[in-house]
Amino acid sequence: MALVSLRDVTKTFPPSQRGGTPVTAIDRVSLDIEAGDVYGIIGYSGAGKSTLVRLINALESVSSGSILVDGVEINGLRESELRRLRLGIGMIFQQFNLFNSKTVWNNVAYPLRVARTPKHEIGPRVDELLSFVGLSDKAKNYPEQLSGGQKQRVGIARALATSPRILLADESTSALDPETTQEVLALLKRVNEEFGVTIIVITHEMDVIQTLATKVAVMDAGRVVEHGDVFDVFSRPRELSSQRFVSTVVRGVPSPSELAVLRERHHGRIVTLSFRDGNTSQGDVFLRLAQAGIEFELVYGGINDIRGQVFGHLTLALRGDPPAIDAALSDLTTTVEITDLGVTSSGSGA
Amino acid sequence: MDDLIQLLPKLGQATVETLYIVALSLLFGGLGGLLVGLGLYTTRPGNLYSSRVVYGILNVIVNVFRPIPFIIFLAAAQPLARLVVGTGIGNTAIIFTLSLAATFGISRIVEQNLLTVQPGVIEAARSVGASRSRIILTLVIPEALGPLVLGYTFVFVAIVDMSAVAGYVGGGGLGTFAIQYGYRQFNPAVTWAAVLVIILIVQAVQFLGNWLARKTLRR
Known part of the structure; x- marks a missing residue:
């Protein structure tokens, strides 16, 4: 069975002003993500991509529907149970979101402390992660002393600290230049291949899909309009909104x-x-x-x-x-x- | 000038009293302000302990008490001081009232500085499973520490300012000294001497605060 399974998931936000209409960010989405997949979620901004992944680690709660993560229904879990769930799901961000008051080493150690890992295990684990992302020499530096690519590598190390099975990547390379993007993508590919981590990657960049994703879902106005193998969706987009999106990254029939x-x-x-x-x-x-x-x-x-x-x-x-x-x-x-x-x-x- | 030399021991004592009043008020008001500020910050809609009701109540309380001119607040809060610390006059009463007034002022400064912490950073901590109290203690406060130190430095100067009216309820300190021996005795040199000491105290603390903030901000 799928590692992450969404059934008829809807998320509505209360109106921003009294008397306004509620905003439906996610509209009856069903999606299955198998273990080992690198699942791309694409679409224009405002399509609901970020909200969708935040439902998976319960940073946002669903309004209705069901989300199974590793067979466990997460809709309705208590806060303490959600915290345990989140230990098994890493997340990286467009703006990296590193802890500026902590060194690189302490950034990576933070999730381990949250997980109450014994002290003598934290040290070797952090060193191992930093060497995996190639930043052992930066352990004592602070985030502000790093380049964008290095920051994202710290972000990856931090997200992987508790050995999660799932990694959520929210526009993880959108703030990086093309060369650094390739570096980070190569690293994510290794995360998937060497550790078998299932990656769910939100992006609007063709590069990311091309080098990383095995499957892709196209979102438009809160709905998943099309999903399947990357090649199928990109070579033969069936829905109008996916055709529109694909045409912005792939040169098709001239307009x-x-x-x-x-x-x-x-x-x-x-x-x-x-x-x-x-x-x-x-x-x-x-x-x-x-x-x-x-x-x-x-x-x-x-x-x-x-x-x-x-x-x-x-x-x-x-x-x-x-x-x-x-x-x-x-x-x-x-x-x-x-x-x-x-x-x-x-x-x-x- | 001779008067001033004779008054030097009193000036010394007044300085010590001012430092005593200010230090204790900063301690109690600082803690109170930190708690109320944390309350305002965490219950703000959309934040960790988001609660429209609690936020609304705290907000109104702070807004009501903060703008009251301190000298009026001192008189108005006298019954409360008697109730809580057993006396409405003297240094103890002024420390109590000053701490209370500072709590409201500091809470806004704390709230504003905590709000500078990027929501994404908090989201990152939530995404690794950190509890809300852990996020506040191990992340939000450390991330905002530099601006908080500067905020408290600012508050220190404000408390020195407010402490000068202690004489109205029989308290001591440099304000009382300047009015009693300078102003009322037509001896401007004495007043200026008190001013000089206050300038020195403020300068020293501002310097210390800047240095601490630079250390925590590493720049």
Whole structure:
């Protein structure tokens, strides 16, 4: 059975002003997260992602529905039982949220003290964690003396201190530069692979999903509109809101305004070829176009690699004998999905 | 000038009395203010012990008593002083009333400084399973310690200021000294001498407070 299981979970916040309407942050969400998953939760800001993960470690209480963590219903647990639950769920934050009044060493030791770990076990455990995140030499420093990436590594060490089975990552790399992001993602990947920690990662960055996630859920207005394998959701988003989100991180079929720009600069017939099944060869497609005597130019698009599976959308401007183009395209429909965007008006040549 | 030299032992005694009144008032008022300030902070809506009712009551009490000018408060609270410490006059009475007045003032300063602790930091502590009382004691207060030290330094100066009216209820200290031997005897030099001592005390404490705050803030 799933490690974390949400059934019809709803969270409403009381109105901010007297007489206002309550705000539904999470709307009847059901989701299963298996042990060992790296589960991405994506969506625009305000979609309810942060609230959703805070329900899992009960930083927020659910209004209705059921949340099972490791088979235990957490809705209705007493505060003391919730504290025990939280010891088994680590959390890292966008703004790191380190304790500025404590050294790096004491930041990492804090959860262990909360868990009443015997003193002689705390020392070796903290040293071990700091060496895992590569910050042994910073033990006596204070958070303000660290860079953003180092702070997040301390955050990870602190979150892992009590050996939780679940790690919640709330936009954990959004405040970092691209290079540091990669560093932190590599570390999280090791956390998942070496310790078998299940990671639930909120993000709006494609990078994070691409390098880390195995499954993904798309949230919109408090609902999970789509979920599944990362490759499936990104290569074939079914719901409108996921299509919208995916299109902001993956270049798909050009929008009307983009098409207008393309038309100005390129003439010929413009088509978008969508590679969706992960093993279609672009080389093969190009070869067949060339063999049909069609001149083509790549004008827009991109190819994405998710854990070795490839998908993407390439927009081409095709020039040649129209019947030959028609024939070639109908021949290609068996291997790729084609969106015909039409011919640039002949007036452009005048 | 000769008067002043003759009065030096009295000036010394007045200084000691001022320090005694201020130190004890800061101690009791400081503790009271810390407790009420913690109450205000923790019961604030959305906070650890969020309670609209308790917060509302504390808020009204503090707002009612804090703005009363101290010299009026001193007179008005005299019956209460008699009830609690057994006397309405002298240093004991002024220490009691001053502690009470300082409690209200300090509680706001404590509340404001605790509010500077980032909510995310508290959330992080909750996420590792820390209890609310542990969060307050091991996290919120240490995180706000630098500003709190500066706040208490500020309060010290305010208490020195308020303690100067002790003479009205038969208390001693530099205020009484300056009025009794300086102002009433048309001897400005004596008044200025008291002023000088107060400036020195305030400077020394401000310096100490800044130094402590710098140490806790590490900058």
